Amino acid sequence: MFRWFHKxxxxxxxxxxxxxxxxxxxxxxxxxxxxxxxxxLFVAPTDxxxxxxxxxxxxxxxxxxxxxxxYMVMAFCSLLVLVWKMxxxxxxxxxxxxxxxxxxxxxxxxxxxxxxxxxxxxxxxDARLTxxxxxxxxxxxxxxxxxSIDNPSSRARAAAILALVGVVNIPIxxxxxxxxxTLHQPASIMKFDTPSIHPSMLLPLLLSALGFTVFYFxxxxxxxxxxxxxxxxxxxxxxxxxxxxxx
Amino acid sequence: MHxxxxxxxxxxxxxxxxxxxxxxxxxxxxxxxxxxxxxxxxVVAGEVPEGAEFKVGGLVAANxxxxxxxxxxxxxxxxxxxxxxxxxxxGILPDLFREGQGTVSxxxxxxxxxxxxxxxxxxxxxxxxxxxxxxALNKTxxxxxxxxxxxxxxxxxxxxQMQ
Numbered sequence: 001m002f003r004w005f006h007k008x009x010x011x012x013x014x015x016x017x018x019x020x021x022x023x024x025x026x027x028x029x030x031x032x033x034x035x036x037x038x039x040x041l042f043v044a045p046t047d048x049x050x051x052x053x054x055x056x057x058x059x060x061x062x063x064x065x066x067x068x069x070x071y072m073v074m075a076f077c078s079l080l081v082l083v084w085k086m087x088x089x090x091x092x093x094x095x096x097x098x099x100x101x102x103x104x105x106x107x108x109x110x111x112x113x114x115x116x117x118x119x120x121x122x123x124x125x126d127a128r129l130t131x132x133x134x135x136x137x138x139x140x141x142x143x144x145x146x147x148s149i150d151n152p153s154s155r156a157r158a159a160a161i162l163a164l165v166g167v168v169n170i171p172i173x174x175x176x177x178x179x180x181x182t183l184h185q186p187a188s189i190m191k192f193d194t195p196s197i198h199p200s201m202l203l204p205l206l207l208s209a210l211g212f213t214v215f216y217f218x219x220x221x222x223x224x225x226x227x228x229x230x231x232x233x234x235x236x237x238x239x240x241x242x243x244x245x246x247x
Numbered sequence: 248m249h250x251x252x253x254x255x256x257x258x259x260x261x262x263x264x265x266x267x268x269x270x271x272x273x274x275x276x277x278x279x280x281x282x283x284x285x286x287x288x289x290v291v292a293g294e295v296p297e298g299a300e301f302k303v304g305g306l307v308a309a310n311x312x313x314x315x316x317x318x319x320x321x322x323x324x325x326x327x328x329x330x331x332x333x334x335x336x337x338g339i340l341p342d343l344f345r346e347g348q349g350t351v352s353x354x355x356x357x358x359x360x361x362x363x364x365x366x367x368x369x370x371x372x373x374x375x376x377x378x379x380x381x382x383a384l385n386k387t388x389x390x391x392x393x394x395x396x397x398x399x400x401x402x403x404x405x406x407x408q409m410q
């Protein structure tokens with residue numbers, strides 16, 4: 001098992017794999033997002049309480065899930081950096097941060113748009129909203145820290161430690177609605193119980209969430225390839241590819 | 248595993264554990280400040296700040312909403328199925344405000360123990376379903392004689408969740 005892991009950890013092999021996978025994932029992403037969003041916005045029934053406004057969940061919930069998922073990817077990569085000094089993991093963590101921050105911002109913004117007509121407020125300092133805002137600040141802090149250190153190996157270590165410290169916020173975000181009383185409703189799907197959402201509304205949501213996840217991988221692979229090329233611009237295989245004009 | 252890596256892995260594990268414990272202590276210490284609102288039971292028990300603004304959350308009691316005077320002023324009762332307190336509010340209510348629905352009000356207690364709200368927020372529950380399903384569920388419940396006035400029983404939930 002560890003053999004393929006070591007093989008994948010080589011930036012050159014990863015580059016090759018990303019090159020092959022990317023177009024397929026891009027097509028899959030377009031399909032999932034297209035079908036998911038179409039079903040969600042036009043086919044799924046209206047909600048008995050919220051009417052049409054609930055349809056924002058087809059964007060809000062996937063972005064909120066992804067904001068946490070991307071962070072977990074970053075944290076896992078940071079572990080690989082600290083313990084195994086894996087260079088590729090450092091690159092994946094680096095390129096994931098802005099993507100995760102964008103999803104966090106999207107979750108906060110769409111939640112705010114929904115909150116005004118439904119709750120009657122754009123923002124409330126409840127535990128769920130505040131912890132998600134802290135996640136955005138952690139992402140921004142992580143990017144700022146990376147940008148402020150020039151030495152690549154100390155940058156990788158410092159960033160990895162910050163990412164692992166910030167990981168405690170993830171369970172806080174998830175369980176905030178159970179631990180404290182909040183304005184935000186409890187989980188509808190991510191719980192050990194039947195989902196509190198009708199199947200006709202759940203299916204488009206799951207498709208959309210899967211689409212968002214694949215979107216993350218497409219963008220992450222694309223950006224990882226760029227950074228790999230940039231960092232290894234002096235290596236033989238990159239020069240060879242440049243000479244053959246196939247990057 | 249290489250002993251040096253094992254050592255590092257343990258170190259990272261300890262670091263994350265330490266941060267988690269520290270966060271746990273901080274959050275427990277600030278528990279009261281993180282709670283968004285007080286419950287009617289806490290208000291009746293006198294646990295709320297006197298003369299200062301605070302938030303109170305609960306369900307709007309069935310058949311308690313009354314419009315008085317100018318038509319903009321609303322009186323209703325807020326309950327946590329234990330204690331109930333009267334609330335008065337002048338202004339526009341959010342779309343989801345209705346009897347049996349969760350709500351959070353921001354304001355102060357007056358001398359008579361009436362909560363004078365400056366803002367009323369609607370709290371949504373985690374249930375999503377088409378209106379037909381809600382109607383069907385409502386009818387079933389009605390047939391069983393356990394309807395909740397003004398509130399359609401949520402899909403997949405037996406109790407109204409409100410902390």
